[in-house]
Amino acid sequence: MALNETTKKQLKEFLDEEQVLTKNDIQHEHNHEQEHKHNHATRTFDKFCPDCAEPNPDYKEPDYFCQDCQTPIGSLEDAEKSKACYKCGSTDAIHKDVLEEL
Numbered sequence: 001m002a003l004n005e006t007t008k009k010q011l012k013e014f015l016d017e018e019q020v021l022t023k024n025d026i027q028h029e030h031n032h033e034q035e036h037k038h039n040h041a042t043r044t045f046d047k048f049c050p051d052c053a054e055p056n057p058d059y060k061e062p063d064y065f066c067q068d069c070q071t072p073i074g075s076l077e078d079a080e081k082s083k084a085c086y087k088c089g090s091t092d093a094i095h096k097d098v099l100e101e102l
Helices: 005-017 076-081 096-101
Strands: 064-066 072-074 093-095
Touching (some): 064 076, 064 096
Antiparallel strands (some): 064 093
């Protein structure tokens, strides 16, 4: 149902009088660049982000590996902080030099 011009004018006057905002009165400011920013869930030994495959700028060759499944654990600090291997649950880590000897 379309409104006639008189009704539209009366409605506009009423809204102005009551100081009611309509969607046309509101300006939306979006920073689209910020909305699309991706949070990379990487560890230091991940060469690429597992979600988007972008290279990890903080990549470091891992020094320690899981003793049971040889999954990378990271640096000495990472090996000391980790309670268990995220893949198999083992609590033992070995240095990469020891791993190469096996």
